[in-house]
Amino acid sequence: MASGLSMRAPVCLIENSNGQFMVKQEALQVLTTVTQPVVVVAIVGLYRTGKSYLMNKLAGQKTGFSLGSTVQSHTKGIWMWCVPHPKKPNHTLILLDTEGLGDVEKGDNKNDTWIFALAVLLSSTFVYNSMRTINQQAMDQLHYVTELTDKIKAKSSPSTEQINDSMEFASLFPDFVWTVRDFFLDLEIDGQPITSDQYLDNALKLKKGTSEEARLCIQKFFLNRKCFVFAPPAPTKKLKHLEKLHDDELDVDFVESTKNFCNYIFSDAKAKALPGGGVVNGPRLGHLVLTYTEAITNGDIPCMENTVLALAELENSAAVQRAITLYEEMMRKEVHLPTETIQELLDINVICKKEAIQVFIKDSFKDVNQKFQKSLETELEAKLEDFCKQNERKSLERCRALLQDIFSPLEESVKQNTFHKPGGYGIFLQKKQELIEKYNQQPKKGIQAGKALEEYLKSKETVAAAINQADQTLTAKEKEIKEQQRKAEAAAAAAREMEILQKRQEQMKLENEMRQQEHLRQMAAQREAERRRVLKEQEREQARRLQEQARLLQEQQMREIAEQQRQIQNLQAQVHNYESGTDCIIL
Structure with missing residues (x-):
């Protein structure tokens, strides 16, 4: 029950119908929601002594538990009210109001004794409510406490001496609060x-001449x-409407005592605990x-030891299952199957296993010899084995799917007899190796990558052998044909x-x-050329001679002209000299 939430009204926890006790499912359903530690306060006492009023005050309400206004007892069995604890965070206060003891209508106090015993067994603080004074009569009315050793067992098979004298037995009992009403x-x-x-x-001191059994039992x-003593709350006429009265309408001492009682319960009442220290929740x-x-x-006689052991068995079994569930949830969240390596899975397992064991330790109690923790660890190992198998299975599934996808073109080529030719086996091996490399490059194949590939290749060995055989046969024929072709080509060559x-x-x-014709032609050409050369040579010689003759003739003419010019010049000189009076004539 989360803080701030509470029941609107009490519900019957244990119904007392015709002397038969029956646990009410509605109340148990409420308790399943109370996951916090509980402080359980139970009140018992004679009927019509105002027990329900005190419980309503603890609940912080004026009404809730039935107060009644007649001499007839209203509360039958045990009623329960769960409220948030006003002073202890993360705790729930559970109030148990019991039917009045000594009701004359029941005619038998056997049920009263069991009601008293149940209140003791279930509470962490036990409130006994009586009237007016603690005297011998009050002690006699508290005879139920003397019967506790007959109604409750601490151990499954202890001796009487151990029951009466053992401090362990006393340590199982709740704190005791005696409230004395209408104290004068x-x-x-x-x-x-x-x-x-x-x-x-x-x-409670032992007194001579009186029955001391009740006092002795309370002390032990x-x-x-x-102890709290309460003055009468109001005049008698107003008591039947007590739940409607405001504090200023009540006796001041009564109001103060009620407040002190509530403060004590809120501050000092301890959480319910089991033998061995296990905290009790709803x-x-x-x-x-x-x-x-x-x-x-x-x-039977309620046995605390057996009850706690049975509860431990139940709680520890449930704690084991919660731990396993947590482990599985964490593993499914953290592990992405398939993992690349087994170590990756083991590393995550260590973290999840540690968390699961911590949850178990937190939720368990009285795990004698770590029986349940060892069982948990065994089951966690089995769960790890399951995850390892899942990991292998997921890896195989992914790898087989990858192999089918990657190698399907090669398989189709095989079906089409693409490699049914000489040298086809070599081509097949080359294609296969390329696809193997492609497969090896694919991520997240998991730890079965090698095994899956090996299985696949092994399954195709027959196909590969057939291709190889066909290749060898066809190659031999091709060699024969090529030899024949070679011989034919050699002959043709x-x-x-x-x-x-x-x-x-x-x-x-x-x-x-x-060449001979060309030689003859060339010789003829040479002879013709020689003839022409000779002719040309003769022509040139003749021309030269003519030129020489012409030159000589020209030179002769030039000399003659020069001589004539000289003579002319001499004549001219003579003429000049003659004209100038010179006698000499130059020849």
């Missing part, structure tokens, strides 16, 4: 004022004791209610060579003839 006396002894706690301690069983309290009530219904030789010889003969 002065709190003093021998004229000295005392506290209500001192008043209770004095009342209830080690922590507290579901655990519900288990205690069922177990104790079932024992009483079956005529020889024939071609012979033909070429013959053509070459004919060509050479033709070329020789042509």
